[in-house]
Every structure is written in structure tokens, then in C-alpha cells.
Amino acid sequence: MKSLAPPSSKTSRSPPPTTDTSSTQASPAARLLGIGLAAVAVVFSLQAGALPVANPQPQTPPDSAALGETTPVPTPPAIQAGAYVLMDYASGQIIAARNPDMRMAPASLTKLMTCYVVFHALRTGALKLNDLVTISEHAWRAEGSRTFLKVGSQVPVDVLIKGMIVQSGNDATIALAEHIGGTEGGFVQLMNEYARQLGMSNTHFDDSTGLPSPTHYSTARDLATLARALVRDYPQYYGYFSLREFVWNNIRQQNRNGLLGHDPSVDGLKTGHTDAAGYCLVTSAKRGNMRLISVVLDSPSVKGREDASAALLNYGFTFYESVSVEHAGVAVLRPRVYKAAAQYYPVGPATDVTLVIPRDQAGTIQTAANIDRVLVAPLSTHTSVGQLQIVIGGRPIESVPLYPIVNVPQGGLWTRFTDSMRLWFHHR
Numbered sequence: 001m002k003s004l005a006p007p008s009s010k011t012s013r014s015p016p017p018t019t020d021t022s023s024t025q026a027s028p029a030a031r032l033l034g035i036g037l038a039a040v041a042v043v044f045s046l047q048a049g050a051l052p053v054a055n056p057q058p059q060t061p062p063d064s065a066a067l068g069e070t071t072p073v074p075t076p077p078a079i080q081a082g083a084y085v086l087m088d089y090a091s092g093q094i095i096a097a098r099n100p101d102m103r104m105a106p107a108s109l110t111k112l113m114t115c116y117v118v119f120h121a122l123r124t125g126a127l128k129l130n131d132l133v134t135i136s137e138h139a140w141r142a143e144g145s146r147t148f149l150k151v152g153s154q155v156p157v158d159v160l161i162k163g164m165i166v167q168s169g170n171d172a173t174i175a176l177a178e179h180i181g182g183t184e185g186g187f188v189q190l191m192n193e194y195a196r197q198l199g200m201s202n203t204h205f206d207d208s209t210g211l212p213s214p215t216h217y218s219t220a221r222d223l224a225t226l227a228r229a230l231v232r233d234y235p236q237y238y239g240y241f242s243l244r245e246f247v248w249n250n251i252r253q254q255n256r257n258g259l260l261g262h263d264p265s266v267d268g269l270k271t272g273h274t275d276a277a278g279y280c281l282v283t284s285a286k287r288g289n290m291r292l293i294s295v296v297l298d299s300p301s302v303k304g305r306e307d308a309s310a311a312l313l314n315y316g317f318t319f320y321e322s323v324s325v326e327h328a329g330v331a332v333l334r335p336r337v338y339k340a341a342a343q344y345y346p347v348g349p350a351t352d353v354t355l356v357i358p359r360d361q362a363g364t365i366q367t368a369a370n371i372d373r374v375l376v377a378p379l380s381t382h383t384s385v386g387q388l389q390i391v392i393g394g395r396p397i398e399s400v401p402l403y404p405i406v407n408v409p410q411g412g413l414w415t416r417f418t419d420s421m422r423l424w425f426h427h428r
Contacts, residue, residue, distance in 0.1 A: 073319045073358045079308035082278065082298030085220040086312045088322060088356035089228055089284070089291035095316050095356060100221040103202055104297050107272030108145070108168045109218070109280050110210030112226050113191045114177060118161065119234040120194070121180050129158040133179045135171070142170035143211065148249050149175065159248060161237075166246035167253045168271065170209040177208040184208055195222070198229050212276040220295040227269050227282050227293045241268030241284075258306050259283055263313070269293075271305075281305040285313050290322040290356075316356075323362050325390060326353040329405055332388060333369040338419040340377035341411045347371075347385055347402045357392055364393040369402060374423070379408040 076086070076096035083099035094100065121127035132154040140151035147169030149155060155175065163172030174184055181187025184207065191205045200222035206213040231238055244261065245254050256271040265285040272280035278298035285292055294312040299305035326332060331346030347369075357365070371386040379385065386402040410416060 071358070071360050074315075077311040077315050079296070079311055080299050080304045081296045081308050083220040083295075084297065084308065084312060085224045085293075085295045086316050087224040087228065087293045087295075088316070088320070089231060089293055090322050090352075090354040091356055092225075092228060093356050094221070094224075095292070095320055096312060097220065101202055101219050103217040103219055105212055105216065105274060105277035106210055106218040106223065106297075107274040107277035107280050108210045109223055109270055109272040109282055110205060110208065110216070111164055111168065111173055111272075112223065112230060112270050112282065113195060113205060114164065114173055114187075114208045115161070115237075115240075116194055116226065116230055116234075117180065117187065117190050118157075118176055119230070119237045122157075122237065123234065127157060127180060129156065129161075131157045131179075133157060133160060133175050135175050136178055138184070139171045139174040139178060142174050142209065144168075144170045144209065146170060147172040148251055150249075161240055162243060162246045163248060165240050165270065166243050166255045168256065170211075173209045195226075198225055200225055210272060210274070210277075212274050220297055223282055223295045223297075224293050227284060227295070230269065231284060231291070231293075238268065241270065256302075257281065257283070258302070259285075259309060262306075263310065265317075266313075273302075279305040281309050283309045283313065285317075287317050290317065290320075292316045319358060320356050321359045321362065322354055322356050323365065324352065324354050325365060325367065326388065326400075328352050331405060332367070332402065333371065333386070335371045335375055335385070337375045337377050337379065337408050338423060339410055339416045340379075340408050341415070345379075345408050346405045348405050349388060349400050350381075350403050353388070353390070353398075353400050355390065355392075355397065361392055366391045371402075374426070375408075376419075376423070377408045377410045379404050381405065381407055 081098070083102050083104060084097065085094060085100045086096040087094055118127065122129065133156070135149045135151055135153050135155060137151050140149060145168040147163030147167050149171045157176070160172040160176050163169035164176065177184045177187035181190055187208055188205050191208065195203045195205070200218070203218040203222045204215055206216040210216070242260065243255060245252060259266040263285065265287045266283055267286065268284045269282045278300065279302055280298065281296045283294045292313055294309045296305050296308045296312070299308055326349050328349055328351045330348050332348050334344040334346050336343055337345050368389045368391070369386065370389065375385055381404050384401040384403060388400040388402055389396060390398045390400065
């Protein structure tokens with residue numbers, strides 16, 4: 001039975017036998033020149049203007065009905081406060097504000113940063129809820145609100161946290177500060193360092209409790225940033241801020257945040273008051289998929305700070321909504337990457353992209369992904385390669401950096417060589 005040979009086999013020829021190979025075998029230099037010429041020919045054949053940066057992405061035209069007139073949003077409510085901020089938790093956007101960066105006395109809102117340091121110690125294992133803390137004379141003699149601790153007694157960390165948050169006990173706060181920082185002064189250094197890391201650029205603490213001092217200050221914006229960090233970084237301990245009452249030494253004390261009992265969506269955070277600071281309140285509330293944080297500083301009364309906080313929260317939830325635009329790890333573009341193992345790689349935002357917008361404007365959201373340069377491997381997932389532009393109602397709102405979703409390794413020798421030729425012709 002005859003074997004079937006490929007059609008091209010009939011054109012093959014065997015070279016005549018010879019003992020002199022110098023005339024029939026190309027030298028290494030000649031072979032390299034041949035490869036180079038072949039590569040140049042390939043590259044010339046591929047040149048057709050600019051290098052492709054990304055493969056085409058289908059564009060969805062906006063809904064024409066959604067681009068029509070939108071319902072106007074009223075101005076924020078008039079409230080009694082020297083400064084305030086209403087912040088969307090998911091995006092960190094400020095919905096409404098008055099004097100957001102004015103440095104003011106924070107009173108016991110200071111204890112939110114004390115909580116942040118304590119929660120960090122708990123998460124790292126440096127502190128445990130059942131650890132016993134010896135109450136010093138300095139803690140026992142603390143001015144202001146008290147948990148009524150006895151000097152020399154040993155009290156569990158869990159009890160001290162409740163005393164600090166529910167009763168705003170200065171004695172419990174100082175006891176925790178001394179236990180973690182060695183001294184209250186050492187602990188305050190930690191507070192200021194965490195404030196710096198969180199970007200609280202207009203905040204400085206002199207003590208752990210919030211007693212008045214000329215160099216002890218914060219702002220509505222910074223305190224909203226801190227409250228957001230507490231919710232985000234320590235959800236396992238956030239429940240402390242929802243406690244309505246606390247009993248210690250047969251003394252029952254109520255949480256001073258009256259909104260916990262009047263609004264079921266409110267689940268924290270902290271009150272504050274001194275003569276210098278006025279009445280202050282940081283509140284967090286969640287309705288549906290939206291969480292808002294309000295900060296009210298220097299209100300004239302307990303009722304004033306609660307009414308102001310409630311008015312801000314109702315305003316935000318009534319007229320705004322939280323919209324998810326893109327998700328972390330989901331490709332928005334697959335650009336061409338040169339000298340890489342494959343030609344195209346996915347890029348997207350590093351974190352979820354969420355915006356708070358007026359309630360009837362979700363249909364006007366448009367996005368445009370752009371790569372800002374020719375991409376050459378290797379690339380890491382931490383290398384910014386472009387921007388995702390977000391437009392609402394025809395108005396640019398935000399620009400979000402894009403990153404490779406996976407690390408992009410270099411390709412083989414031939415891939416790197418041919419792509420180098422492409423890049424050379426592109427840039428000459």
C-alpha cells in the first residue's frame with residue numbers, strides 16, 4: 001500500500017553528496033542576517049500607522065431618556081453647628097459640608113482615635129479582650145465622664161472598651177492608653193501616627209480622652225475620615241458603638257447617642273462635649289445598600305446635635321444613592337502589551353469603584369477607559385497603565401487609575417526581538 005505524501009513533497013530535492021561543506025552550509029553570521037532580514041520583512045508588513053494599544057471595545061450608547069432633564073436636588077438643610085460633614089461611606093465622597101477643614105476642639109470624639117489604636121492592637125494580637133488591666137491612680141483621678149473604676153483594681157479590656165464608648169469614661173480610656181502605650185503620652189504618639197497614616201492632615205492629639213488644649217484639634221472632614229476607617233478596618237469590633245447601655249459597679253449608664261434609640265438605621269459612633277467644643281456627634285447609619293457618616297461639631301445642645309445629624313442623614317438618603325460603577329479585578333480593557341508572553345492582557349481598577357449621585361442620574365453614567373502609553377512587559381499589578389474616566393450627565397466626575405489584573409511576564413526571545421523591531425519602527 002502506497003503512503004500518502006504531502007503535495008509539497010514532490011518538490012523536495014536531496015543535495016548531492018559532497019565532502020566540502022563550506023560551499024553549501026551558511027555561516028552563523030549569514031544565518032543571523034537572514035533571520036534579521038526576515039524579521040524586518042515581517043515587521044514592515046505589519047506596519048500600518050500607529051501601534052495598536054488596545055483591542056476594540058464595544059460602546060453602548062447612552063439611554064436617550066436618561067439624558068433628559070433631572071430632578072433638582074435641594075441645598076443641604078440649615079442646621080445648628082459650627083462645622084459639619086456628610087460623607088458617603090463606600091466612596092468617601094462629601095455630599096454636604098460646612099467648614100469641613102476648620103480646626104476645632106473634638107472633645108470626646110478624640111476617643112474614636114483611641115478606639116482605632118485599641119482595635120489595631122486587638123487585631124494584631126498584642127491585646128486580648130480578656131486581658132486584665134490594672135487601674136492606675138492617674139486613670140482613677142481622670143476628670144470628666146467616668147466609668148467609676150477603683151484604683152489598683154484589675155479590669156478586663158472588654159469592660160474598659162465598653163466604658164470608653166458607651167459612658168465615654170475618661171478613666172477607662174486612660175487605663176487602656178497606659179496599658180498599650182506604657183504611658184498615656186506614649187499612646188498619644190501612636191494616635192498621632194495613625195492620624196498621619198489615615199491622611200488626617202488637620203488633626204493633632206495631646207491626650208487620649210479629648211480634654212481641652214490649644215494644640216488638641218481636629219476637623220469635621222478628618223473625623224469623618226476616621227469614622228470611615230473604623231467601619232472599614234475593624235468591622236469585627238464595630239458592634240461596640242451600637243451598645244445602648246452598660247453596667248459596671250452596679251451603675252447603669254445609657255449611651256449618650258440618642259439617635260441609637262430613635263433611628264433604627266443608626267448603629268454608631270460617638271458623642272462629645274466640652275465648653276470649648278460645644279456639643280458634637282459622629283453618626284453612622286445604613287439604609288439599604290448605602291451607609292452615610294455625619295459629623296456635627298459645636299452644636300448648642302444635645303438636642304441640637306441630634307437634630308442636626310438626623311437632618312443630614314435624611315437629606316443624604318432621600319436625595320442621593322450609592323451606585324457601583326466597576327468592580328475590582330474585572331477587566332474594562334484588554335490592551336496590547338509588547339514583549340509579553342501573550343499579546344493582550346486585561347486591566348481594571350484595583351478597588352471597587354462606587355459613586356454617590358443624585359437619585360435619578362444613574363442612567364447618565366458613562367465611562368471611558370484609556371491606556372496612557374505603549375505598554376511593554378514586564379508589568380506588575382501595581383503599575384498604573386491608564387485611567388477610567390467617569391462622566392455623569394455629560395460632566396466629568398472622577399478619574400480612576402487602571403492596573404493589570406494579573407502580572408504580565410516577558411515573552412520568549414523571538415517575541416521580544418520582533419516586538420523590539422515593531423517599537424523601533426514606531427518611534428523612529
